[in-house]
Each structure stands twice: as structure tokens, then as C-alpha cells.
Amino acid sequence: MMMQHDEDDAPADPLPDPWVGAVDLGPLVMTLGFALRRAQAAVAQDFAKSFGPEEIRPSQFAVLTVLRHNPGLRQTQVSFALGIKRTNFVPLIDELERRGLAERRRVPGDRRAAALFLTREGAGVLDRLEAIAREHEARFAARVGVEQHAALLGLLSRISDRGFDAE
Amino acid sequence: MMMQHDEDDAPADPLPDPWVGAVDLGPLVMTLGFALRRAQAAVAQDFAKSFGPEEIRPSQFAVLTVLRHNPGLRQTQVSFALGIKRTNFVPLIDELERRGLAERRRVPGDRRAAALFLTREGAGVLDRLEAIAREHEARFAARVGVEQHAALLGLLSRISDRGFDAE
DNA sequence: TATTGTTATACTCTATAACTATA
DNA sequence: TATAGTTATAGAGTATAACAATA
Numbered sequence: 001m002m003m004q005h006d007e008d009d010a011p012a013d014p015l016p017d018p019w020v021g022a023v024d025l026g027p028l029v030m031t032l033g034f035a036l037r038r039a040q041a042a043v044a045q046d047f048a049k050s051f052g053p054e055e056i057r058p059s060q061f062a063v064l065t066v067l068r069h070n071p072g073l074r075q076t077q078v079s080f081a082l083g084i085k086r087t088n089f090v091p092l093i094d095e096l097e098r099r100g101l102a103e104r105r106r107v108p109g110d111r112r113a114a115a116l117f118l119t120r121e122g123a124g125v126l127d128r129l130e131a132i133a134r135e136h137e138a139r140f141a142a143r144v145g146v147e148q149h150a151a152l153l154g155l156l157s158r159i160s161d162r163g164f165d166a167e
Numbered sequence: 168m169m170m171q172h173d174e175d176d177a178p179a180d181p182l183p184d185p186w187v188g189a190v191d192l193g194p195l196v197m198t199l200g201f202a203l204r205r206a207q208a209a210v211a212q213d214f215a216k217s218f219g220p221e222e223i224r225p226s227q228f229a230v231l232t233v234l235r236h237n238p239g240l241r242q243t244q245v246s247f248a249l250g251i252k253r254t255n256f257v258p259l260i261d262e263l264e265r266r267g268l269a270e271r272r273r274v275p276g277d278r279r280a281a282a283l284f285l286t287r288e289g290a291g292v293l294d295r296l297e298a299i300a301r302e303h304e305a306r307f308a309a310r311v312g313v314e315q316h317a318a319l320l321g322l323l324s325r326i327s328d329r330g331f332d333a334e
Numbered sequence: 335t336a337t338t339g340t341t342a343t344a345c346t347c348t349a350t351a352a353c354t355a356t357a
Numbered sequence: 358t359a360t361a362g363t364t365a366t367a368g369a370g371t372a373t374a375a376c377a378a379t380a
Contacts, residue, residue, distance in 0.1 A: 028232050037250070040203045043199050076362080088347075088349080130194065156202040157206075252372075277338080
């Protein structure tokens with residue numbers, strides 16, 4: 001995830017020559033799908049570099065955040081809120097529980113359900129993660145300007161508005 | 168990819184009750200990573216619905232588009248331009264070639280290299296795909312407004328600016 | 335020695351079907 | 358019958374290592 005050391009290590013220099021900008025992407029550049037892909041790649045890369053030593057992936061950070069703000073939610077509610085199918089959510093919460101950051105508790109009224117909580121350790125770790133997340137976010141706000149950053153968030157939410165489906 | 172028919176088919180109605188908007192996402196909503204994830208999900212869903220019958224994935228459409236605008240490019244150049252590792256690009260171009268939409272030609276000067284071209288059939292298919300893509304894009308432009316759509320593209324490109332890495 | 339395309343492989347994300355134990 | 362959580366599984370996307378042919 002950082003520091004490669006394989007045979008492809010060489011390309012540390014900018015790039016060959018007739019490369020950068022030489023390829024015409026055509027109508028692709030006016031396309032939301034392609035623009036979103038590249039932006040997400042850039043953000044994901046910065047995320048990986050920022051959180052690298054913490055061994056936390058975006059989805060895990062998102063779950064911990066939701067648990068802090070909504071202690072006691074059912075598994076399905078959390079997974080739905082994050083756009084993760086409940087079936088894929090199982091191993092995710094499994095690992096957070098295994099690492100002692102979150103826990104499942106049985107619900108009195110319904111013996112099928114599992115209520116999710118942050119552990120004390122999870123809360124401590126999340127404090128640290130949030131500090132990293134703020135710096136991570138600030139880097140992009142600085143890159144485009146604070147107002148533009150806010151505008152971007154607003155536009156993105158309008159794109160995804162009427163767009164929940166996962167599960 | 169459309170019309171589910173498994174046991175989870177029931178939830179056709181809006182949603183239970185204390186669900187929508189009931190979950191507090193906390194600082195997540197001010198986060199580029201999360202906003203990009205949701206927007207990309209919405210766009211990918213519309214893409215799948217629009218191109219469904221054509222059996223074309225975003226990456227395949229992107230390759231065909233690049234080949235139309237840059238006939239004769241080397242494999243590695245195309246893959247780099249699209250942010251796809253050359254190693255993962257192989258099966259992608261393999262399938263396009265198998266379907267008769269693109270072709271590899273040997274390069275006179277360099278017997279290692281492969282130059283990529285759209286076939287005549289590929290050009291015909293791409294004409295049809297581009298029409299679908301324009302409608303697909305127009306739906307989102309209509310959703311946020313044409314000017315906002317353009318602004319969004321501009322902001323996204325600034326996010327990904329200094330951000331090429333794939334390979 | 336370096337580069338082009340390739341194979342093999344692994345890990346994450348996502349998606350569907352079907353099971354269990356409850357309700 | 359329906360729901361909550363679960364298992365098994367398959368498909369994309371993405372990542373690294375290493376190889377053959379050629380430069």
C-alpha cells in the first residue's frame with residue numbers, strides 16, 4: 001500500500017515523453033462517470049496514505065462514525081444508511097468486533113436483531129481517526145478552495161439525491 | 168442488473184418507517200470520499216440501466232472512445248491514459264477484440280508493441296453507444312442544471328488534477 | 335538493462351441465492 | 358409469511374510479482 005519495490009519501480013521520473021496530455025480522451029472529459037472515477041481515485045489515494053498506519057478502510061471508518069452518532073442502531077439500519085448490502089456488512093462488522101472497536105449486543109424486544117455500539121477503545125481510536133480525516137479533507141478543501149469544496153459537496157449530493165438502492 | 172426477483176424482492180415500498188433520514192451520518196456528510204461514493208453509485212446505476220442491453224461496461228466504453236480519437240496508440244498508452252494498469256488492461260482489450268470491436272496490430276518499428284484500433288464494427292457500435300451516453304449524461308445535467316453540471320465537472324477535474332498514479 | 339505485453343495470483347467490493355431463528 | 362442476520366459464492370476492479378520476447 002506504500003513503497004513499491006517490484007520491477008516497475010523505475011518509473012519514478014515524470015513519464016516517458018509524448019505521454020502526458022498526449023492522449024485525446026474525447027467526449028470522456030465531459031462525462032460525470034469518468035470525472036467521478038478519477039476524483040475518487042485521487043481521494044482514495046490520499047485516504048490510503050493518510051490512514052495507512054491505522055489499518056482502516058473507508059467503509060470501516062464510515063461504520064465507526066455512524067455508530068458514534070447513532071449508538072444502538074440495528075445492523076441493517078447501519079448498512080442501509082451507508083449503502084452497503086446487509087450481506088456484505090457482516091464481515092465488515094465482524095472485523096471491527098474482532099479488533100475490539102465495535103460490538104454487537106442482543107436487543108431485549110427482538111431476539112433476532114443485533115444492536116451496534118462503539119466500544120470504549122473504538123471511541124478512542126475514532127478520535128484519532130477523525131483528526132486524520134479532518135486533515136485529509138482539508139487538503140482537498142485547500143486544493144480547490146473552501147467555498148468550492150462546499151459547492152462540490154452540494155453538487156455531489158444533488159447527483160446522488162434520489163439515488164439510494166444498495167439493498 | 169435490473170429487476171430483482173429473489174427473496175428480497177418485497178421491499179418495493181418506500182421503506183419501513185423510522186428509516187429514511189433517521190440515521191445521522193455525522194461528519195461523513197462533509198466528506199468528499201463519501202459524497203463521491205454515493206454520486207458514483209448513482210451514476211453507475213444509471214449507466215447500467217442505460218447501457219444494459221448493450222453489454223458494455225464503463226471501462227470498455229472508455230477504451231473504445233479513446234481508440235476512436237487516438238487510432239494506433241500502444242496498449243500501455245491507452246491503459247495509462249485511462250488509469251488502468253497495463254496488466255489489468257490485457258483481459259479488457261482481449262474481450263473487445265474477441266467481440267470484434269477492437270483489434271491489435273503489430274507495429275513495424277517495434278515487434279514487442281501492439282497498436283490498437285477500432286474495427287469497422289466497433290465504430291458502428293460506438294456510434295450507438297455514444298448516443299446512449301449523451302442521454303445518460305443529459306439526465307444528470309438536467310438533474311442539477313446545465314451550468315451546475317459544467318461546474319461540477321470542473322471541480323472534479325481540480326480534485327483529480329495532480330493525481331495520476333495507476334501504473 | 336529496460337520495456338512491452340503477458341500470466342498467475344490475491345484481495346477488496348459488490349451482487350444473488352438460500353439458510354436459521356426468530357417474529 | 359415476513360424479517361434480521363448469516364453463509365456461500367461469483368463477478369468485477371485493482372494490486373504485485375515474475376516471465377518471454379524484444380529493444
